[in-house]
Amino acid sequence: MKVLNAIKSVLDKIMEWANIVLLACMTILVTYQVIARYFFSKPSAVAETLAQYMFVWTIMFGSAYVFGKREHLDITVLKDALKPFPRLCVDLLIEAVLLIFAVTVMLIGGWAQTTKQMIQQDAALQIPMGFIYAAIPFCGAAMLFYSIWLAADDVRRYKEKIENKEGN
Numbered sequence: 001m002k003v004l005n006a007i008k009s010v011l012d013k014i015m016e017w018a019n020i021v022l023l024a025c026m027t028i029l030v031t032y033q034v035i036a037r038y039f040f041s042k043p044s045a046v047a048e049t050l051a052q053y054m055f056v057w058t059i060m061f062g063s064a065y066v067f068g069k070r071e072h073l074d075i076t077v078l079k080d081a082l083k084p085f086p087r088l089c090v091d092l093l094i095e096a097v098l099l100i101f102a103v104t105v106m107l108i109g110g111w112a113q114t115t116k117q118m119i120q121q122d123a124a125l126q127i128p129m130g131f132i133y134a135a136i137p138f139c140g141a142a143m144l145f146y147s148i149w150l151a152a153d154d155v156r157r158y159k160e161k162i163e164n165k166e167g168n
Helices: 002-038 045-068 084-119 135-167
Strands: none
Touching (some): 002 045, 002 135, 045 135, 084 135
């Protein structure tokens, strides 16, 4: 678990800083776009397109990061009413479903779309659209790791709960 915790710590920092940098750049681009459009009547298609892509990347990175922190929307009314072992089973089932989603949709599907879009160029930026789609498999890999870490953490918490009950 120590290795997983170390990897998670590094991945968390990468996701945090990626979101900070993307949001800062996006804010600068949007401010520039507003000034260029309203004060100089010369809107920049490059700035607008780049800000849109940064917004998408921010959403992707942010959703993977929040998922890894377990701060996503989670309705736990029924799960909280369960005893420790059935709750562990439900938690592991949820992690398994999310792991399957991360692998099939995000990693495999995202990689397929990314490679397919490498031949199409963006009109404003003149870069392959695959670079924009690359956020999907990258965040899918992050979600895959987070799913594994969360499942291991669920098992660790269950064992601690059982040991505490036996010790009392």
